[in-house]
Amino acid sequence: MRLILIIMKDTNMKHLLFAALCTGLLATTVQAEERPDHFEGEAADTLTEAVSQFSDTNHQLAVLLAQEELSNADLGTVHRLSYTLENALAKFDEELDAMAVDLEEVHLGSESAERERVRNHGAAYLEAAQTLVP
Known part of the structure; x- marks a missing residue:
């Protein structure tokens, strides 16, 4: 991620990319916490x-x-x-x-x-x- 941020020259683009990555990680974490493992049952x-x-x-x-x-x-x-x-x-x-x-x-x-x-x-x-x- 650091390499991507260094390559990108536009500061606004860096902020948007960082926000998108954080949102994706947060959504994944929330979904994992809210949804227990599923079983097939007997x-x-x-x-x-x-x-x-x-x-x-x-x-x-x-x-x-x-x-x-x-x-x-x-x-x-x-x-x-x-x-x-x-x-x-x-x-x-x-x-x-x-x-x-x-x-x-x-x-x-x-x-x-x-x-x-x-x-x-x-x-x-x-x-x-x-x-x-x-």
């Missing part, structure tokens, strides 16, 4: 995994929140846990959509007396439903 490939992770991670979160004080380390742990919970909820959303489709097929099949349709979609619906509520 993936939930199946509804069973999502339910298990949801239960376990909610328990961990409850333990942390029950403390009288939350340290910065605790907040970091909460942040990390939130990613796993978001993944579990995303899997729930996906699976609930599939359950709704199966249930609608059961409904329509029952109206039109399509026994095989009712059995197939009913079995798929119940399998997922029993994962959520045994």
